[in-house]
Amino acid sequence: MRKIRLNKEERTAVLAELKNMYPNAESELNFRNPFELLISTILAAQCTDKRVNQVTKPLFEKYPTPERILTLTEVELGQWIKSCGFYNMKSKNILATCHLLMEKHGGEVPEEREALMALPGVGRKTANVVISNVFGQDAIAVDTHVFRVSNRLGLAHSDNVDDTEQDLMKSIPKSMWSDAHHWIILHGRRICKARRPLCEECPLTTYCLHYKKMST
DNA sequence: AACTCGGGGCA
DNA sequence: TGCCCAGAGTT
Incomplete structure (x- = not known):
């Protein structure tokens, strides 16, 4: 049975930090309808x-x-x-x-x-x-950024997209799903990149499994 | 599960 | 030059 690595308080802290890092995530979505x-x-x-x-x-x-x-x-x-x-x-x-x-x-x-x-x-x-x-329904879109970042940070614990979506729906309050999706994507683009993540700029390394692996 | 579609940015 | 990117469809 999979177990999400971060406990509830740690997840809350991670989400709060992401929100702090990407306050304008909504407006960076370049669509109007x-x-x-x-x-x-x-x-x-x-x-x-x-x-x-x-x-x-x-x-x-x-x-x-x-x-x-x-x-x-x-x-x-x-x-x-x-x-x-x-x-x-x-x-x-x-x-x-x-x-x-x-x-x-x-x-x-x-x-x-x-x-x-x-x-x-x-x-x-x-x-x-x-x-x-757009429709604010119950879904979290797990793309490559969301998959990589959420598993590194410990918001999910899975090696596939479907289970990652299930983990995220459990580990993130429903009211934050849409926002969290944008925060995580922006984080994946700007800092938590696939190849050479900018860990020195990341305030979340204490939670990050990838950082732990890299630094040992 | 593996393969194909594909131009552009970046190291 | 080689690798990678908010994946989907077909076999």
């Missing part, structure tokens, strides 16, 4: 969010809705999103998703996990991002 978040998150597969933001900003200026996106051909949309990588596949998926939104969901982004995952290019992680960030 569920549709923009959905498309941005599809684009984010194996691509940094910085580049996604660079691409989506001008794209949504001209094509802010599914019906507007659908005026583009697959090749045209592919050129818009080229720098995000996998652009042939993503262009096809986004157009198919927009088509489904228009046909089955009245041009809106559905709130149900099943309906979201039925959209081309939307898997479990993307669906969780939309559910937790």
